[in-house]
Amino acid sequence: MKRRVILGLSAAALLAAAPAFADGVLHIYNWGDYTNPKLIQKFEKQYNVKVTLDSYDSNETMLSKVRAGDSGYDVVVPSDYTVKIMIQDGLLAKTEPDQMSNFKNVKPEFVNIYWDPGRHYTVPWQFGTTAFAVNTDKYKGDINTYKILFDPPPELRGQINMLDDMNSIMHAAERYLGLPRCGADRANLKKVNDLLEKAKPYWKTFSYDTITKMTSGDVIVTQTWNGAAFRMRKKIPAVKYAYPKEGIEGWMDNVAVLKGAKNMENAKLFQNFLMEPENAALISEFAGYANGIKGSLKYLPPDFADAPEITPPAGSPTPEFVQPCPPDVVKIYNQIWTNLRK
Template sequence: MKRTTPTLAASLAAAVALAGSASAEGKLNIYNWGNYTNPKLIEKFEKEYNVEVTQDEYDSNEIMLAKVREGNSGYDIVVPSDSTVPVMIDQGLLAEVKPNEMENYGNMDPRWIDVYWDEGRNYTVPWLWGTTALTVDTAVYDGELDSLSLLFEPPEELKGRINMLNDMGEVINAALRYKGYERCNSNTDELRDVTELMISAKQHWRTMDYATIEKLTSGDVDASHSYNGAAIRSRDQRPTLQYVYPKEGFTGWMDNVAVLADAPNMENAKLFMNFLMEPENAALLSNFARYANGITGSEEFMDDDIRDAPEIVLPADAPTPDFVRPCPQEVTDMYNRIWTKLKQ
């Protein structure tokens, strides 16, 4: 996997613009979350289609959006989360490539077809999906593992030993759940309550970082707000870690493959999208990143420890994952002000 720098990405975009569509043949430029792509998947695609793939990485939907909105990014493929897809469609940033008419579309799990972010799948296909909850080292804390209180009003054993995701939506939504408030909330009294909760809790947070695997496996923290796939990868190296499904609820999400409207290698991007709907290829993603995918038949090719992982298989008594739709702009503006205050 080749990771290009922003400077190289800009140069690539300029080269594509100058050289025209003929020079784009045989290339594919991907902009995706970091540490999220199986190198074997890329190698397989390159060999099968004689396409040279380059990749650059981001660590938030906001960073990706800002880059794409500038135009002429040089990227073909992006991987937005569910709540970001409607924003990109509304702003004309994505190409309507009709994956629902592609050869491998029949492999898509029916649960993931009529989704709120792309009903009928005219723009996107699944990359991976999962949940966001928390991970705790049971060798450090052996009390009840069933609540978001471990993050927001932690026991003594975990104070100063917690990592929170550096993600505005995930952190604020977790705080709203803990307080029993609705998501996309514009109630000023409730948001004030949530803000006070997070500011009070912050004194017990050691870090706010997306690098949950590194934080947990290094022993830098003993608990972390985390994605379930990251929790599996952390537990592989630190077996006393346990993923917690809090009784107050937790986020469900799906990251999706989309093609940019100004993609310089549009046909190769479509090939890649169809390629990902092959069960064996979807399994390569799951085996690497340790998340479930949205393609039926992929289970046959998945590692046993992924198929049966407690971080993947929800307990019978667990709440239904909460897929949070995009908030109205006025609510997002309020959240931005809260986040800025929290990060000060």
Template sequence: MRILVAAAASSVVLLPFAAQAEGVLNIFNWGEYTNPDLIKKFEETYDVKVTITDYDSNDTALAKVRQGGTDFDIVVPSSTFMQIWIDEGLLLETRPDQMENFKNVDPRWVDVAFDPDRHYSVPWQWGTTGVLVDTSVYSGDPNTSAIFLDPPEELVGKINVYPEMGDVIDLAVHYFGGESCTADMEVLRKVRDKLVEAKPKWVAMDYASIEKYVQGDYAAGISWSGASLRVRLEADRFVHGYPKEGYPIWMDNVAVLKDAPNAENAKLFQNFIMDPENAAMISAYARYANGIVGSAPYMPADMQDAPEINVPAEFLDMGSFTPACPPEVTELYTKIWTDVLK
């Protein structure tokens, strides 16, 4: 991957545009994912009033925007959904690669498969999907998807699983030695049978709150890395496990809608969050890595060496960036997921 440094002419155009910004900006983002202090700083710096509307899943966001008439300017799709948004013509090609602050993007997040050379989106936050385990309940190895697929007796009836088809099936596919987006029917039959068998051993399929874990309602579950960090900071008996069979790496990205009523302010926001200090504010709130070089010095001290954010060396090679699956594979996964939800 290569850094595409913005041309000097682009910076000249951007700076006076930024100084003259005013009006409003409507952001459509995941719930509890946007730092109010970041928004306040943006509003005060550019005299732009920001409104935020929450959603709980990629599917929810996509369905809402497809309906039209939302007046949203910005959306934050995950990497596995970006290609859908682009292919359906829902996003404006804002050319972040030509913006002033693009030089700060970590090289690994520049020429990404879901948005080559970043013509549409900029990094928001990235993380891993693993498992969260209460070590006071279970003291065995947490680094396996067996935690929710073949749970030890201590955890049966105390497991929460995110209602996220992609994450759950991807973990299960790796558990059986498959690759992300596999169409291998032998592997997928094993995945389907195991998930249906395991579900009665779970207590919930929910976007679990920190309190559910801290209070002991849940002793284990599928968890995103930043969520695991927030739980551990409240109760240090919890540990984030990196499944040795394989686990997903993902990134959420800030993009501008094709029919955004405030497209210029949305572009300004894209550039704004590529500033290292501002990117650190994003991470400080939701507790995920941000993909911007130079943000580390501004990050909270408790994130500097956090194992949930800084993947330990022994687990690095076990993770893989989840691609957007072809429609025919998504159809197979949807059939499996329908059986799981019955």
């Protein structure tokens, strides 16, 4: 990488000056169908950096690859609880986004977050909720309850897709049963296991490809994320996103740099680039989620900000951000999950 050395400048000033001289490459590992090609093209043109992009389907897939070492990636996009795990395990570089020139654009509520207090490692990518979507042309009943997933009416049985995601399913079951998240009580965990075993015959598939599952007509209900539901509704107006009365999962995906990244300076540039409102809007424009950056909405169409999937209706449950479960609970979760996925 060619880079001009400027002596006597503060770190902030150096960061501000660096884009004029950046070049080289950047290797990004992100969730599939989640990165706007226009965002990458703009970054490449602005900084003369060639970007390669690979995708994964779960935090666990990404984490496994990173832990194995020599992944070749510079940037990853872990969800909130995974960030905390990666920081604890020493897998992320302390890039100090809070000292970058565009950090002023981060919404205050996303600065002192449990997974990265003060933002010393990560910047926001997108945030949202996980619940489920229903084609209301094919089902006319109340959708705002997890009963749809775990004790569905006859017309929905065999017509449900669940995320192939242990935590999302386990926590949804806990909410339906009125149990705490990550609780270690064996009797409660047995209740969760029994509920999942009872519900499994009602489910058609386990898949992250929720948009295709719904828009193809393969299922009537799919566990999914709010932004995916927004994209579904664009294709099928009858699709509605549920806000279950028992509670709803909140999450935020974040852009982090791996410790020892070969293209560290370009990775930092990318973090700062994403905190520019116009660039954050490109992220939301493509994937359909809010982004946590002030001023980005003016670059997005009005139907985005007003969408019920993006701005929940009045009276909707407050999203719950769940911290990583203790190891003893994770062990039992894994046992339940392995048995469920047989």
